Amino acid sequence: MATQSSRATARLMVAPSVVLLFIWMIVPLAMTIWFSFRIYRLLSPERSGWAGVRNYTWFFNSPDFWLGISNTLLLVGGVLAITIVFGVLIAMLIDQPVWGQGPLRILVISPFFVMPPVAASIWENLFMHPQNGLLAAAARGLGEQPILFLESYPMASVIFIVSWEWLPFATLILLTALQSLSSEQLEAAEMDGASALSRFRYITLPHMTRAITVVILIQTIFLLGIFGEIFTTTQGGPGSASTTLPYMIYKQALIAKDIGRAAAGGIIAVVLANIVAFFLMRSMGKHLDA
Amino acid sequence: MGKIVLKSVRKSFGDVHVIPSVDLTIENGEFVVFVGPSGCGKSTLLRLIAGLEDTTSGIIEIDGKDATALPPAKRGLAMVFQSYALYPHMTVRKNIMFPLKMAGMDLAAATKKADAAAKVLNLTSYMERKPGQLSGGQRQRVAIGRAIVREPAAFLFDEPLSNLDAALRGNMRLEITELHQTLKTTMIYVTHDQVEAMTMADKIVVLQAGNIEQVGSPLELYNHPANAFVAGFIGSPHMNLLTGSDAQAEGALTIGVRPEHLDISTTAGKWKGVVSVAELLGSDTFLHVNVEGHGTMTVRGGGDVNLRHGDTVYLTPQPDKMHRFGTDGKALA
Numbered sequence: 162m163a164t165q166s167s168r169a170t171a172r173l174m175v176a177p178s179v180v181l182l183f184i185w186m187i188v189p190l191a192m193t194i195w196f197s198f199r200i201y202r203l204l205s206p207e208r209s210g211w212a213g214v215r216n217y218t219w220f221f222n223s224p225d226f227w228l229g230i231s232n233t234l235l236l237v238g239g240v241l242a243i244t245i246v247f248g249v250l251i252a253m254l255i256d257q258p259v260w261g262q263g264p265l266r267i268l269v270i271s272p273f274f275v276m277p278p279v280a281a282s283i284w285e286n287l288f289m290h291p292q293n294g295l296l297a298a299a300a301r302g303l304g305e306q307p308i309l310f311l312e313s314y315p316m317a318s319v320i321f322i323v324s325w326e327w328l329p330f331a332t333l334i335l336l337t338a339l340q341s342l343s344s345e346q347l348e349a350a351e352m353d354g355a356s357a358l359s360r361f362r363y364i365t366l367p368h369m370t371r372a373i374t375v376v377i378l379i380q381t382i383f384l385l386g387i388f389g390e391i392f393t394t395t396q397g398g399p400g401s402a403s404t405t406l407p408y409m410i411y412k413q414a415l416i417a418k419d420i421g422r423a424a425a426g427g428i429i430a431v432v433l434a435n436i437v438a439f440f441l442m443r444s445m446g447k448h449l450d451a
Numbered sequence: 452m453g454k455i456v457l458k459s460v461r462k463s464f465g466d467v468h469v470i471p472s473v474d475l476t477i478e479n480g481e482f483v484v485f486v487g488p489s490g491c492g493k494s495t496l497l498r499l500i501a502g503l504e505d506t507t508s509g510i511i512e513i514d515g516k517d518a519t520a521l522p523p524a525k526r527g528l529a530m531v532f533q534s535y536a537l538y539p540h541m542t543v544r545k546n547i548m549f550p551l552k553m554a555g556m557d558l559a560a561a562t563k564k565a566d567a568a569a570k571v572l573n574l575t576s577y578m579e580r581k582p583g584q585l586s587g588g589q590r591q592r593v594a595i596g597r598a599i600v601r602e603p604a605a606f607l608f609d610e611p612l613s614n615l616d617a618a619l620r621g622n623m624r625l626e627i628t629e630l631h632q633t634l635k636t637t638m639i640y641v642t643h644d645q646v647e648a649m650t651m652a653d654k655i656v657v658l659q660a661g662n663i664e665q666v667g668s669p670l671e672l673y674n675h676p677a678n679a680f681v682a683g684f685i686g687s688p689h690m691n692l693l694t695g696s697d698a699q700a701e702g703a704l705t706i707g708v709r710p711e712h713l714d715i716s717t718t719a720g721k722w723k724g725v726v727s728v729a730e731l732l733g734s735d736t737f738l739h740v741n742v743e744g745h746g747t748m749t750v751r752g753g754g755d756v757n758l759r760h761g762d763t764v765y766l767t768p769q770p771d772k773m774h775r776f777g778t779d780g781k782a783l784a
Contacts, residue, residue: 348503349536353550353597354524363549367540 190431196424203418216425225401225409230433232316233405237384237437239320240327241377247324248331248376249369255332256339266336273329281393284322285311315395315403322390327383331376338372339365374448378441385434406430453514453604453637454479455500460509462495462661469495470661472509477605477639477654482631485641486648487658487684493641494609496658500639501530501607514604524553529598530607533614535590537582537597543569544578547596554601561600568596571633588619595630605637612647624650645685649673657681679776682707688737688749690774695744703775703783710737710751712772715758720765724748726758740764
């Protein structure tokens with residue numbers, strides 16, 4: 162029973178947590194904005210004062226900036242494409258009744274429990290390494306030259322490693338969606354003359370739209386900030402071939418020790434994330450309605 | 452057109468023989484109802500005919516052609532599911548047109564057919580809605596519409612009314628019966644409700660544990676049940692089945708008397724009992740009577756029977772309406 166007074170009481174009761182959450186969000190953001198307009202270098206503490214927009218213009222004029230932005234978007238887009246496509250396929254595969262289904266599903270999920278730097282190290286040293294790697298051994302076994310994954314295809318390798326980590330997440334969410342599909346719907350479609358491909362196209366895929374949307378939104382949030390895998394494997398290289406926006410910010414903050422520029426990069430990242438979020442919600446928000 | 456013949460059809464899931472062996476002929480244009488208690492295999496039998504389950508052995512013929520190995524879509528049958536199985540993300544129109552689209556029919560012709568089906572089923576004003584915005588009865592009609600447009604050789608209904616409330620169920624029962632009279636297409640209808648079976652069927656198939664107990668018209672089954680199971684299953688309220696000396700006196704293991712074939716008297720009769728519950732329906736009165744030596748018997752009297760809890764009554768069976776069953780449960784001539 163929502164009367165006038167009970168609604169007022171409800172607002173009053175949630176007010177403390179709303180205020181706390183607002184402060185929680187606004188203070189770091191305000192501090193970052195503040196620093197982004199300051200001269201704040203740890204290596205030359207004697208210099209301080211307002212920097213104006215110079216921290217920002219430095220980023221925009223940096224030769225790596227647009228490469229960093231496009232690499233960031235490439236990473237997000239590439240990982241999303243791989244995890245969604247293979248997530249749907251693997252989910253359909255392990256949804257089949259097979260012997261050992263429980264352990265099989267745990268195996269499929271397990272990469273998600275491996276910490277990002279560990280996962281990156283495993284791939285770098287055990288698989289992609291040009292001398293010791295399994296893939297190099299396989300290439301030599303076939304009489305080919307080992308491929309220098311991280312040197313020749315740095316972005317593709319990073320995208321692959323991150324996809325390996327996030328595929329289980331996508332699979333898990335999509336599998337639960339698949340399990341809620343009524344078998345009678347599929348049988349009805351079968352009676353209606355739909356081929357297996359048509360059943361997937363017209364029944365299974367529309368049923369999974371909402372789950373796919375959820376996977377895209379959640380993964381985008383995390384993928385925009387991917388850093389550990391790049392730091393562990395390519396260090397943004399060779400040259401700056403695999404530099405992303407988060408990695409540029411890291412370089413300013415912890416290598417150049419210029420907090421002002423790093424803060425400006427952070428604000429640019431926030432703006433980028435909001436632009437991506439805007440387009441995502443525009444194009445897919447309607448799928449989230451009941 | 453829609454003649455369906457089952458020849459020693461068997462179905463096993465592992466060691467469980469759901470359908471030991473069934474022989475059945477369904478004539479073109481017949482309304483056949485499979486009825487039986489839950490778990491009797493009636494739905495499995497329907498799914499075997501539909502092709503949604505593989506037959507373990509035996510032959511299913513549709514229109515004189517062996518269809519045992521054909522996939523469901525190639526059998527020319529349409530099915531209405533218990534959950535309706537509508538496609539939730541499609542509008543009513545798209546739902547109804549889906550089988551036509553799958554058959555590769557061009558859009559204009561498919562739209563025309565869908566509109567015609569919608570008109571028959573009073574769905575015209577709902578065509579652009581999604582199934583989630585429809586009531587149970589309307590969803591049911593959409594499911595039927597999706598079946599009609601395919602112009603199938605036979606319709607299969609799998610307990611289609613069990614999700615509806617009592618009033619709506621009565622209406623839909625009538626609508627499906629009328630539809631059958633209009634289309635004159637073979638219909639196979641699965642239900643556990645013997646009232647639906649009695650009111651709709653040309654031919655009832657009573658199943659128990661995967662075996663056909665009896666096949667016949669509703670009144671044949673009512674008047675001449677082949678065994679004690681059919682006798683107890685068909686008819687509402689259930690037939691009173693009695694054993695002991697009264698049955699032996701008739702030369703049978705069990706005798707059965709329907710509630711409507713017991714005469715009620717307050718003074719004298721064959722069995723003496725005490726009324727435990729009297730259900731007054733206005734047109735009828737159902738008495739549940741505790742009879743010495745036989746337990747509770749159900750009696751159907753007219754609306755004017757004025758007996759209450761605790762009253763003593765005497766019951767006498769109408770001798771020519773008594774059913775006698777032998778030791779194997781089969782009816783004695």
